Amino acid sequence: MDFKLKGKSAIICASSKGLGKACAKALAEEGVHVWLSARTKETLEAARQEIAAISSAGVHTVVADVTTPEGRDALLKACPTPDILVNNAGGPPPGNFRDWGQQEWFDAVNANMFSAIDMIRRTLDGMVERKFGRIVNITSVAVKLPQAELGLSNGARAGLTGFIAGIAREPAQHNVTINNLLPGFIDTDRMRGVLKAKSDATGADLDQFSDAFFERLPAKRPGIPDEFGATCAFLCSQQAAYITAQNILMDGGLYPGTF
């Protein structure tokens, strides 16, 4: 299927590795000019080369911390009028809520709620004027299936989800959609870190814990980043214009509810 995105421009936040990189790759394969970002220059350049090798679209990089105003300024200076915005940032550390004070909470809310809101604030009206826009926020299965040790993520991402629910419908009449994509156990560095924290908490061997964990999932395996990227690209497609304000799980069936 041709997603009819050739020549569009996209900012993909936090995209030198993992889910962000997979989204950038899938969009670039559709002929979208992509602006990748991350804090570490070397891995960002490696991602640029990897994506440039499979796409003739422009692949650009901005070394930036998306959780800072300066980082977001740099991204928007490099690509001032994106057609597509994929919001993403590193996840907060796992732990025990009794150990988290004001700073830990402010950091999580800043990274996983406010940064996305600020990027939307600064790009949405331009998309509305140009009568095309796609915003995808990478959140987490934890929004629907909270996990005790990921309290900072549960809380901050639920805040973003509530905010999006409030603003996502009005732009639909202008062909601008806003959706959240909720990963659960997609095979990235972050996923392996979360599994290690879980296995450490039980004193179990990591490999045995991981095997048993995935055996309990309906899909019986972790997700593949490219599967996640393809879904992101579809949400950005012309064909997906009628999908907005949704929370779309990509968790191999982990979440057991009807809705």
Ligand SMILES: NC(=O)c1ccc[n+]([C@@H]2O[C@H](COP(=O)([O-])OP(=O)(O)OC[C@H]3O[C@@H](n4cnc5c(N)ncnc54)[C@H](OP(=O)(O)O)[C@@H]3O)[C@@H](O)[C@H]2O)c1
């Ligand atoms: N993988 C999963 O199954 C899963 C499940 C639920 C939620 N999530 C969430 O999805 C998001 C992406 O996860 P992932 O699995 O792709 O993680 P990952 O493999 O660890 O990749 C994280 C990427 O984000 C960049 N990054 C981190 N902090 C940044 C910042 N402040 N500014 C700019 N770039 C930043 C990293 O590069 P630098 O470090 O060089 O900046 C890297 O490119 C995270 O919030 C994670 O918690 C993932």
